[in-house]
Amino acid sequence: MMVNAGGFVDQIKDVMKMKHANNKVRYVKKPIKKKYRPHKKTKDPKVLRKLFDSCKEVFKGPGTVPPDSDVHKLCSILDKMRPKHVGLSKNMQFFKSESVVKGTPRVAYTTIYQCDEFSICIFFLPANAVIPLHNHPGMTVFSKLLVGRMHIKSYDWAVHPNSQHPMAMPPSSQLRLARLKADGVLTAPCETWVLYPTTGGNIHEFRAITPCAVLDVLGPPYSKEDDRDCSYYKDLPLSYGMNEEENTKSDHLRWLEEIEVPEKSEMDRIEYLGPQLIETTSL
DSSP, rough: EEEEEOOOOOOOTTOOEEEETTEEEEEEEOOOOOOOOOOOOOTTHHHHHHHHHHHHHHHOOTTTOOOOOHHHHHEEEEEEEEGGTTTTTTGGGGGTTTOOOOOSEEEEEEEEOOSSSSSEEEEETTTTTTEEOOOOOEEEEEEEEEEEEEEEEEEEEOOOTTTSSSGSSOTTHHHEEEEEEEEEEESSSSOEEOOOOOSSSSSEEEEEEOOOOEEEESSSOOGGGGGOEEEEEEEEEETTTTOOOTTTOSSEEEEEEEEOOOOOOOOOEOOOOOSEOOOOOOO
């Protein structure tokens, strides 16, 4: 495998539309052709290659979770990654605080690499943009905030030890008890955060305070055919549907209700023009 350094998009709005409908992802057949202003070549493409090579070693396919040693290995690489390693710059117009997005801010994404075992992608969130509360079934996900300031909220499913306790009996069959794992603000540069199939805040929401870029490594990636489709949720207070006698206060428990794909989940896909990952086969 070798890396070819290249320029990256300077205008995140140059996109290929992606729409969710009936839980299906649909793309327009042809990308919208725009002129790009290539960014200065990265001085260290080896960093991205090191991440790629490590992912090839760490992710073994569906149904497996990397051991702690491998998680630490990937985190140590991601913690050192900066915007330049994927062809980005804080000086790009998109990341400038004075940038104004008219109407509802739309999230954009680009895929650096994807195979059956893992994917590496970047999400671009304008200020005030939201990636709604969603899950990652059977997946281990590493997220690294490269640029910006973001609020993150995450949950894991909760099981009450007493099956007769009011919290163990949801007021509606549409609700399921979840425990709040994170509810705070991250500012780049910061440490990588990791979620697992059942722990670490598998269900999360991103809300951009300033324009942001998030590098995600997913193993394995989403796949509807393999029962790893994305589901969306709405969180409700624990008191929802309970009477005063049943209501037990808890700052960390909420009801989650699965909902249809939100309009806010619509994203724009852009072409990746940063350092290229090219696999080579030995003769």
